[in-house]
Amino acid sequence: MFSFSMPELVLILVIALIVFGPGKLPEVGKAIGKGIQEFRRASTDITNPKEEPIKVEAKPDVKQPDEKK
Numbered sequence: 001m002f003s004f005s006m007p008e009l010v011l012i013l014v015i016a017l018i019v020f021g022p023g024k025l026p027e028v029g030k031a032i033g034k035g036i037q038e039f040r041r042a043s044t045d046i047t048n049p050k051e052e053p054i055k056v057e058a059k060p061d062v063k064q065p066d067e068k069k
Contacts, residue, residue: 016028
């Protein structure tokens with residue numbers, strides 16, 4: 001689909017360095033990596049769903065106050 005050669009990758013990294021700066025670039029890379037990881041995990045869960053039991057908590061009985069006649 002997408003094939004990047006070495007000069008194209010270097011150009012993208014230089015533009016990213018100029019836009020984000022050297023201090024923010026590691027944080028941006030980490031955020032992109034986490035996003036890709038979450039996307040892969042979510043797409044894997046959709047294709048191979050785990051059957052986990054649904055937990056339902058019972059509500060305590062609430063007593064109604066006596067009505068006056």
